[in-house]
Amino acid sequence: MFCDQCGAALQTGQSFCSTCGKQVVGSVSWSQPRPGRVQSHTRLLGILWLAISAFHVIGGVVLLVIANTIFGRFHDFEGPAQHAPSFLHPLLTCIAILVLAKAAFGFFAGWGLLQSAAWGRTMALVLGFVALFSVPIGTALGIYTLWVLLPAESEREYARQVEMREHAV
16 A cells, blocks of 8 residues: 555555655555656666766776876887977876776766665765766766756655665665
8 A cells, every 4th residue: 555646655544645645535555656756767877877987987998098108108209209298197197097986986876876775866966966067978967867866855755765675675
């Protein structure tokens, strides 16, 4: 017996939902709760964070290889390549490490959303704000993340989802 608005469990004879306050009209049914907005989008959001993080890993590794093979050995070359700016090696290495760190956090956020971990929503929201600056794909993922997870009702629904997951385990 579940509320048809929020999915909360109802007791027999209950006339109002204790969670959202909706009036229970007619008899209380024994049907499964319908998935809410957050529950229906969380799986896709987790998969998208894992996918974009995989692309960030590829980009970070390529950048790290370029920084350490081409720009890290200018003193070995003869001619004009020897006079290339010396700041490129540390700059590209630092950027590669930041991209790899962003990928690691993205993997954790995606895994946390797929596992309905309590910290998954918070990590995904932080990464969603950061991703807004990564035009165009990161911006789209950031907007989608914020649309799914940011509203107050989404916080309550995600907390119920975490609670149901913990009780099932």
